[in-house]
């Protein structure tokens with residue numbers, strides 16, 4: 453029988469849609485979301501940095 457696949461991520465046996473099991477799919481989705489958060493956090497940081505720099509210069 454060659455109807456079974458293996459999860460590409462955890463190598464678990466079974467027929468999975470897209471070759472990835474539900475658990476790994478959820479993990480990948482979660483990671484993708486976290487990445488988006490990280491980008492937003494980074495943007496926030498640079499904004500704050502600029503703000504402090506300007507304040508320092510202005511405040512003297």
Ligand SMILES: [Zn+2]
Pocket residue numbers: 459460461462463464472473474475476477
């Ligand atoms: Zn898996």
